[in-house]
Amino acid sequence: MSHQDDYLRRRIAAHDAISLLKDGDTIVVPTGSAEPPRLLDALSDRRRELRDVKVSQILPLRKAGYFDAETCEHVRHVAYFFGGASRAGGQAGWIDYVPAYFSELPQLIRNDLTPADAVFSLASPMDSHGYFALSLGADYTMAAVGKARAVVLETNPNVPFANGACHVHISQVAGVVESDEPVIEVGLPTIGPVQQAIGKHVAAMIPDGATLQIGYGGIPDAVVMQLTDKNDLGIHTEMLGDGIMTLVEAGVVTNRRKNYLPGKMIATFALGSKRLYRFMDRNPALEMHPVDFTNDPYLASRNDNLIAINSTMQVDLIGQCGSESLGFTPYSGTGGQADFVRSANRSNGGKAFIVLPSTAKGDTLSRIVPTLTAGTHVTTSKNDIDFVVTEYGVARLRGKSAKARAQALIAIANPKFRDELTEAAGRMRLVP
Template sequence: MSVQAEYQQKRMTAADAIHVVKNGDTIVVPTGVGEPPALLTALSDVRTRYQDVKVSQILPLRKYGYIDPETTQHVRHVAYFFGGVTRPGGQQGWVDFHPSYFSEMPMLINRGLMPADVVFAMASPMDEHGYFSLSLGPDYTMAAIAKARAVVLEVNPNVPFANGACHIHISKVTALTESNDPLLEVGLPKIGPVQEAIGKYVADMIPNGATLQIGYGGIPDAVVMQLTHKHDLGIHTEMIGDGIMTLVEAGVVNNSKKNVNNGKMLATFALGSNKLYRFMHRNPALEMHPVDITNDPYLAGQNDNLHCINATMQIDFMGQCGSESLGAVPYSGTGGQSDFVRAANRSNGGKAFIVLPATAKDDTISRIVPTLSAGTHVSTSKNDINYVVTEFGVAQLRGKTAKQRCEALIGIAHPNFRGELREAAKKMKLL
């Protein structure tokens, strides 16, 4: 049978395609824009027909009908990472959570420690050889495809056909449906004077020839905006967004100094504009790979001068970062922060930056604290922390004693809180 004939045989409506799902199944969905809206809408429409079906995903971007506290006995979301649409359910207890390093999720799926019975994913149109590209999020999805009983694709002509280990052959597809809706676009975050100040401190410490991992947020984007005068930068990251594309267009990124995948940008999911998605299409300078390739600390750390930029919400005197919860209340997830902090620490000449505004709630709360709030989920440990950057400066903590760390962190706290932080440090015998 030709690949075109097989395609037509497996082509059906979204309502028919979801019939592969059985009671008790876990459906794995790619990160963010890689989620297939027609399939998840069809599942939502008939969710009460099912019992104990789970949908597992990092960062869902749309509030589908199944994300519903009244029908969790039928279809329930299990978060790998909380986003805006699942955070309320996580905080109220009707959305469950899978803690893990992003880089280890394919291994956990492969070993059966995280279930993957069915995969729903967005895909590019099929090429002449019978291959689709899961360019928007190969992440953990490629591992789930290898493990799953059934793979259902939503084929959309707006999905780029990217290079890398992100392809699936029609013979491995159980069913497919077609859509042509525009891809979801995610705009750039707001950048204010605090973000600009932090971004300048970080940008000034990034040398020509560095390889970058840049997360999502106002501060990482503020860093990107201040790198346009650099030369010979490389990209080895988990997320590719419009900021990185802008650096490429400015001639700043050529990947010529990378030790691993020289000449190529690597990422595991995309989040941005339609211009970004067009930029990804058959771009020979970009490869999309599973997260156990992009985020593995050993592999990423083989690049010299790996500079990684990630944000936190709170940091204590020892350097522990609470980046994914507000006290015991879940907010996001570990994501790739721990992976890339460890990768940069391994890298010859590498720097791991943890960035945060010094205060929250209109300067009424210090984000630098003597001890993390009770129940806070620690994302980056005291043994991994290196550079911490606020709008008031840079504290380099790796290799420093507890007393030295405390002094350095108080030095980059908001001036209004330095006095009380010093008093607390004296009571803790750190000063």
């Protein structure tokens, strides 16, 4: 039987795909732009027919109908990371959260520590060899494909067929749903003067030939925009976005000087524009891999001069970073920040930058604080922290004493808060 015959036998309507589920199942859905809209709409429409079904996902972008407190006993979201669609439910308590390093989610799935009974994913059209590409989100989803009873793919001609370990064969698939609507797009964030100032500090410390990991957000993108005078940069990251594509097109990213997988950009998910998705299609310079490959500190650190750039919400005077909650109230999640901080620390010549504006709420609150707000989830520990950057400068903390850390952080705080931070550091016996 041909691959095309297998495909036709497995082709179903989105609403029929819901019949492949059982009560109590956990459906794994990939990151962001790789979530399948028709399948999730069908799940929402038929959610009252199900009982105790969970949807596990990092960063949902669309607020599907099953995001509903009144029907969560039927279908309930379980977050690996909170985003705009899931944050309110997480804060209200009817969406649950699984704390984990992004790099370790595939292992949790393979070892049955977190379930994966079904997979719903957006995918490229099938090629002549019977393969689909989960190019927009290989992440933890490839591990789930290996465990799930029912893998259902929503194929879409607007999804690129990328290279790398992101391919699923028709023989692994229980159902194929076809769609053709545009893939969700996420533009570059607005860059203000504070973000530009922080970006300038970081860009000045990135040497030619460095390999970059760029996190999500305005400040990391502000760094990218100030790298156009660099040469022979490389990419080993978790997220591929328009900023990186712009550097490739400008000739800044060549990947020639990478000493691990030279000539190749490596990522695990993509989030950007239609132009980015076209750029990814069969691009021989790009490979999309599962997150336990891209974010593994041992593997990523094989790149010399690995530069990790990630943002946080709060840093205390000992160097602990709270990047995922406001006190005990969840806001985002662990994601890959700790993975890449540890990767850069292991890298020969590597640098890990944690970036943040010095203040919040119209300059009424300092983001550099004596101690993290009670209940705050620590994302990057005091033992892993390297560089902290605000618009006022750079503090290198790695290898420094508690006293030296406090003094360095106070020096890059907003000037209006430096005196009270110094007084607090004195009470804490961090400074005389």
